[in-house]
Amino acid sequence: MVTKTATDSRRWLALILLCATQFMFVLDVSIINVALPSMQSAFDFSQQNLQWVINAYTLAFGGFLLLGGRAGDLLGHRRVFIVGLTLFSLASLMGGLATSGAMLITARSLQGLGAALSSPTALSILTMTFTEGSERNHALGVWGATGASGGAAGVLLGGILTGMLGWEWVLFVNVPIAGAAALLAPIFLNETVTKKDSRQFDLAGAFCSTTGLILLVFTIVNAEGHLARTLGLLWLCVLLFAGFILIELRSPAPLVPLRIFRLRNLTGANLVTLVHGTGPLCTLFFISLYLQQVLGLSALDSGLAFLPFALAGGASSGFASVLVNRFGVKPVLTAGMLLMSLGLVLFAQVAVGGSYLIHVLPASLIVGASAGLSFVPLTIAAFMSVKAEDAGLASGLLATSQQVGAAIVLALLVAVASAHTKGIIAAQGESPAVLASALTQGFQSAFYLGAGLVALGAIAAFLVIQQRTKHSRLN
Template sequence: MKRIRKSRSHPAQLPRARGANHRWLALGLVCLVQFMVILDIAIVTLALPSIKTALGFSETGLQWVISAYTLTFGGLLLLGGRAGDLLGRRRVLIAGVALFTGASLVCGLASSSGMLIAARAVEGIGAAIIAPATLAIVSTTFPDGAERNKAMGIFFAMGGLGPAVGVLAGGLLTSGPGWEWIFFINLPIGVLALLLAPRLLVESRAELGHRRFDATGALLGTAGLSLLVYAVVSTNTHHWGSATTIGLLAGAGVLLAAFLAIEARSRYALMPLGFFRNLTVSGANAVGLMLGTSIFAMFFFLSLYMQQVLHYSATTAGLAFLVVALLVALFSGVGQAAVTRIGVKPVLAVGMALIAASQLWFGRLPVGGSYGVDILPGFLVVAAGLGLAFVSVGIAGLAGVRERDAGLASGLINASQQIGGAIGIAITSTVAAARSTHLIRTGHALDHALTSGFHVAFLVSAAFAAAGVVLALAMVGRVAAPAIEAAPVAETA
């Protein structure tokens, strides 16, 4: 595929911050907000036992502390992205941060299981508004080339850091001041963002000649994605072959098919189907799906292995992930430099290959494993893979996208990873539970049965990552930067 270059037909039309220093301050703010959103996905993992005891959750109900957030986050990302394009990305970001921060406060104050689940769902709505707005702001603030690549590298480092730091922070806060603080930690970040956003961020929105919203498409797309995520996360209580799961998946398929039919004919489409003629963008989203499927499951099962098999405390398990957080930041810088030099395709393929290799390593973890010998080598490999993959898949997901569609593209690449994460955890949990249950019933020790189940989960995750390698090589072009084509925009300071 030929390198995609920025259109020259509308010079100086992208909404730039008022100077170079101002741009980097704006980047710091949106990175902080994005980090808060990604952090909240993983931070609850090690706190679940404490939350269960404090609020009286059942085993089946406990999963909804995670699933409620995933459901609304994944289901509303496309709508959130398009809202930013039409209404203004700064305005939408501020609204999302306010909603997310308020919901975090309610989560920490929750006195019942229902109250916590409802607040987590609202948090997910806020996250679905924030995530595409932050990426769209980065892509429209920095000019094409090395400067934008550097900004993207820093931004996507936050995506790689979030899961690892989330597990670390979750362990430390749960063992220290209490599980409530995994939610209260969002309050100072949110308040700071609300104070600084009007000062640091330049408003921008697509000038489409109209402000009309594709209400039918928005309803069908949101309902279809939400039902898909719900069907997947419900497999913990209804197995994949059950009438309930099949019915939910069929319903999601019907809604999404209707959504595509509406979008094909709508003059004001939420997601113009011509968007997918860009093979690199389509490939990036396919790889993003595989990336989310593999990585979310990996962090989930490593946390379980450390606590249930190695009997680490929540604090110790959290600290074990510190090396991943530090190395992802390092390799994200390597990733953005490599993309600038050799293009997206090889960097993305190598990143996914390293993730697959790390999953194969974890697929041999012993019952009596040690951190230095059995876990750390895999962490070194997966951190390198994450640093390369997160940066390159994000850059590819914005390659050749018109500025007016930056929010939509941002929402789509985020949705791919979030839906992939929900699918990955559901599938790997099913196969791991089946393996462990079989071994327990045949007289094997609990630690051995659990570890064997985790092995199967890691091998399935490795297969998803390997599929990402194939998709990267087959579909992604050798773009060196997200060449967003200029289009008329409305801009205010």
């Protein structure tokens, strides 16, 4: 006979395993950026081709997330989780052993596919392992803190591994983590097949949604300087998504049952998620450039400079579950988004002759803390009243909103900052002083725009998210 204590112990061991994979996926996103210059030298990448080391992963990850989440509902969350981890591990090994740029980019695409299968199913397993309420809130707090620590570890570990062992090791490091997690999953995770009555697969819907998402992310990340192509591809995306909706309305076994959007908190959480990543994106992207290109810090010093940001996010993620249990998801989420907007306004005060302690550290702590504070209630809201059979779908939708939102927001912010910088240089010349000033003013414009986007997210959270919901079957 299994005691309740033993069962509880097994569930928390399952949480450790799931968090280890979350740590790895977040680590992989940040660690690869540090090794890009070394990869460029190794394979003689042009600046244009180098971006595909990142974009190949982003396209596959963002494009297949929805499919991966639903596959878990149909085929079993643990089974799909293991398949994704195995693929991710093998793809990481392939990338580390790459002998050409094409082989490396292919490996990164396969990594993205593996992550798209494992990431949403991991979150699904977590939500079904822990009961809705304070127990699940605590587990999600641990999940959020793990993600924040993965981002910090990636920046530091990337610099150390690349400098001491070579760029290959930023990929090799994933192999033992993903491999061990795949082997341990059958021991600590229960299998869940929540669609036993129907194994039909919506191939037409899967084609339209996956193609549309991949094309959308591709169009966004490659929009600069290609206005006509961008407009044409966006129009094609609209047609694909319109076709997807028509297919889902008619399909007997839809990939995304549209009834799911009658869950107000799930819909609201996805809307907020589209802009939630703005704070971390602004910090990691623009502040990294500001520290190195304006203040003159080294890559390693810049990595160390992000530690307070990551630690604040980890600490607030753990504390957020306590606040949600006391005050509910709506006030905590709204406050977190408003705090993030404030942090971005502070970042917009960066100056050419600025300092880390005055212009970067305070805002880093605020944005980091607000990101963790809002992530936990955001995730909790997305799963309130979601049936077990739709857990994978809810995870896939949330992760898709996160990836697509990040791609859109970053492209928009970069375009605004770049246009502002180029305008100043065109008017005043390219002396070092002008360049530093132009870059800084470009960053400032991006931060102000980011603050506005996050404020819109706070408004959406306040207006759409419900404090309490009744469980409904939504047949």
